[in-house]
Amino acid sequence: AQRVTQPEKLLSVFKGAPVELKCNYSYxxxxxxxxxxQYSRQRLQLLLRHISRxxxxxxxxxxxxxxxxxxxxxxxxxxxxxxxYYCALRPPLVFGKGTRxxxxx
Amino acid sequence: xxxVTQTPKHLITATGQRVxxxxxxxxxxxxxxxxxxxxxxxxxxxxxxxNGEERAKGNILERFSAxxxxxxxxxxxxxxxxxxxxxxxxxxxSPYGYGYTFGSGTRLTVV
Numbered sequence: 001a002q003r004v005t006q007p008e009k010l011l012s013v014f015k016g017a018p019v020e021l022k023c024n025y026s027y028x029x030x031x032x033x034x035x036x037x038q039y040s041r042q043r044l045q046l047l048l049r050h051i052s053r054x055x056x057x058x059x060x061x062x063x064x065x066x067x068x069x070x071x072x073x074x075x076x077x078x079x080x081x082x083x084x085y086y087c088a089l090r091p092p093l094v095f096g097k098g099t100r101x102x103x104x105x
Numbered sequence: 106x107x108x109v110t111q112t113p114k115h116l117i118t119a120t121g122q123r124v125x126x127x128x129x130x131x132x133x134x135x136x137x138x139x140x141x142x143x144x145x146x147x148x149x150x151x152x153x154x155x156n157g158e159e160r161a162k163g164n165i166l167e168r169f170s171a172x173x174x175x176x177x178x179x180x181x182x183x184x185x186x187x188x189x190x191x192x193x194x195x196x197x198x199s200p201y202g203y204g205y206t207f208g209s210g211t212r213l214t215v216v
Contacts, residue, residue, distance in 0.1 A: 034205075041193065044148075044207040086148060092138060092161050093197070093205055097147035 002027045004089050006096035013077050014104050021072040021099050023087030033070040038084040077103045109208035111196050117214045123184040126211045130198030137179040143192040186215045
């Protein structure tokens with residue numbers, strides 16, 4: 001069965017500090033992993049896909065198949081990064097319970 | 106605007122009632138997914154339709170049902186509503202299962 005685990009419910013960091021949001025997955029096949037962001041209970045927005053290996057809003061994520069992880073990282077947090085972050089695995093999209101990132105000024 | 110339209114945005118109803126939530130996918134997207142978001146359970150996948158046919162089922166209760174019509178819009182029917190069904194219900198669409206785009210959700214409050 002596919003499962004996504006985000007061990008931290010809440011992560012608080014100071015502005016300018018590095019951020020790492022953890023995500024581990026369980027899936028027997030070849031995984032496709034995503035990070036979604038949700039601001040103030042609005043709709044979810046796609047942040048990153050592992051297949052594209054892109055950087056959005058300064059965030060990056062690397063798929064580590066050995067550790068079955070897909071952690072989200074940003075070197076310098078900004079206040080506008082405060083939101084809920086969900087890691088997801090497809091198909092179909094199964095979400096972790098999310099991590100609330102709070103960036104303190 | 107994401108291109109995925111959900112109506113209504115808010116819905117307040119009493120226990121035991123039945124409601125229908127509507128989703129119009131992005132133009133050209135054949136897959137529609139329904140999710141329930143609650144504070145304690147997070148985002149739960151309910152069901153997926155692809156071009157009118159049920160493709161995958163998640164944690165959907167028997168009191169809930171869905172369908173996708175020939176014009177590709179989808180409806181989620183929730184019946185015999187309970188207080189615990191209060192949640193945000195999101196719809197998402199994608200072409201061939203890639204690049205999910207989410208709607209703004211329907212906030213259901215059961216009183």
